[in-house]
Amino acid sequence: MFWSFSFQLMPDEKVIEDSTQRPQTGIKASYSVFLSDKRAIFRFDGLGSSLTQSFYYHEIRDVRPVKRLFITYLDLRTDKRSILLNISDAEYWAGRIREMKGGAEGEQTAVKPAALSSERKKRELLDMLTILHKQSLLTDDELDKKIQQLDSLKL
Numbered sequence: 432m433f434w435s436f437s438f439q440l441m442p443d444e445k446v447i448e449d450s451t452q453r454p455q456t457g458i459k460a461s462y463s464v465f466l467s468d469k470r471a472i473f474r475f476d477g478l479g480s481s482l483t484q485s486f487y488y489h490e491i492r493d494v495r496p497v498k499r500l501f502i503t504y505l506d507l508r509t510d511k512r513s514i515l516l517n518i519s520d521a522e523y524w525a526g527r528i529r530e531m532k533g534g535a536e537g538e539q540t541a542v543k544p545a546a547l548s549s550e551r552k553k554r555e556l557l558d559m560l561t562i563l564h565k566q567s568l569l570t571d572d573e574l575d576k577k578i579q580q581l582d583s584l585k586l
Contacts, residue, residue: 444469448527450519461517464524471507471528473516484514487551488532496521556581 440446450464465472472485486509493508497515504515505524518524560577563569569577 440467447531450524453520453523460519464518466527466531471531473518488528491528491532494525494528494532496525553581553584 444467446465446467448466450460459476461476462473463476465474470485470487471491472483474483486507490509491507492510493506495506496503497506498504499515502517503521505518505521507514507516507528557578560569560574560581564571564574
């Protein structure tokens with residue numbers, strides 16, 4: 432799981448389905464859902480914000496709709512936490528995420544978990560640096576220095 436400042440896809444990642452293309456009824460949901468071939472992305476749509484939170488399918492342990500105070504949420508559970516997301520049609524998206532997770536797990540079986548964690552850490556840090564650079568929070572020189580430091584780390 433990681434936060435980013437804007438909705439950006441990784442290289443070779445494609446959005447398969449998103450909630451902005453589906454008809455909505457009732458109160459506007461706080462999050463939009465984007466399912467890609469690698470992860471589930473949730474964009475916070477409140478107050479003009481562009482924050483996104485995403486989860487790789489192998490990180491998701493359970494996903495189901497839950498009702499709290501007459502509002503249906505998507506309860507997304509990982510090894511470390513449980514998150515309630517206010518999305519439209521939570522039942523539909525819980526099923527779709529389970530389907531995508533099942534397909535992604537079939538592809539992930541050949542990867543060793545120990546190797547995956549260190550590679551994933553470096554990839555997430557590199558993605559974070561790239562996003563900070565695109566948002567003009569890091570200069571070109573700072574980005575190069577940070578990438579060199581990241582390459583020298585033994586995670």
